[in-house]
Amino acid sequence: MKKRIAIVTGASRGIGKEFVKQLLLKDPDEIWAVARNEERLEMLRRELSEKIIPLSKDLSVFEEMDSLREMLEKKNPTVVWLVNNAGTAKMGLYEDFKAEEIDRSVRLNCSAVAALCTICIPYMERGSRILNISSAASFQPMPYLNLYAASKVFVRYYSRGLNEELKRKGISVTAVCPGWVDTELLMREINGKKVNFPGVVSPAAVVKKALMDGEKGKDISVCSLYVKWEHLFTKLFSEKTAMNIWLKGIQKYGYAGK
């Protein structure tokens, strides 16, 4: 009998760790937990379950990402859930990003997402689910968080398009679009000022809703009323108005705004 597995990237902390916790309740044979920090992944296995297979990989490096394809070839499991969650974000002006950092960020936030979908689909069956973690940052351009927001537009569009392509196979793809989530990704201080995150939610809430929406085959998952309103806002008014509100909000942290 083939093993029924879930693959979660960015599993060592934050939203990814929560995905591992909640997916364990669905009783897969194994969860392949991918991130760079081996120690944290081992701790997750000790803390939560022997079913967790820690896989220490840097997904911004093609060969390390592609080694998952080799593992799938060797083990030949059924992939029931793929959660493309690993991601990176940095606030700053365009010139704070060197070309090499831009390349690495896009590889992790965009290329690895699309590549892992393509690698895993041959091992999926009707009812398998892909959850790609985009963001409410994809609803409008976000100057000074520009690279991150733009990368999340890629994830949202790619996921929704792929969902259509996979309908004939009975596999769904959901673009998960959380607003601010209480994890280590959030910068607590900018230029010495404590940051307030409007509408912040817990990883548990995001993951619960994402798994529910994935099971329903939805192509987008929006967790809170606050983010639903943000999404509607850009449709009712304009992306430009939403961008200007963001610029105004970050003015107090020393970023130029309107």
Ligand SMILES: NC(=O)c1ccc[n+]([C@@H]2O[C@H](COP(=O)([O-])OP(=O)(O)OC[C@H]3O[C@@H](n4cnc5c(N)ncnc54)[C@H](OP(=O)(O)O)[C@@H]3O)[C@@H](O)[C@H]2O)c1
């Ligand atoms: N927090 C938010 O407000 C928020 C809002 C919307 C969307 N999101 C998205 O949700 C996802 C998870 O974010 P989070 O808030 O949980 O962030 P986090 O706490 O910083 O966790 C990021 C995860 O990605 C892994 N990771 C980072 N670089 C990697 C690499 N090169 N290769 C493999 N794994 C890597 C990290 O593990 P290692 O360091 O061990 O590699 C970690 O497990 C991201 O895609 C993020 O963009 C977050």
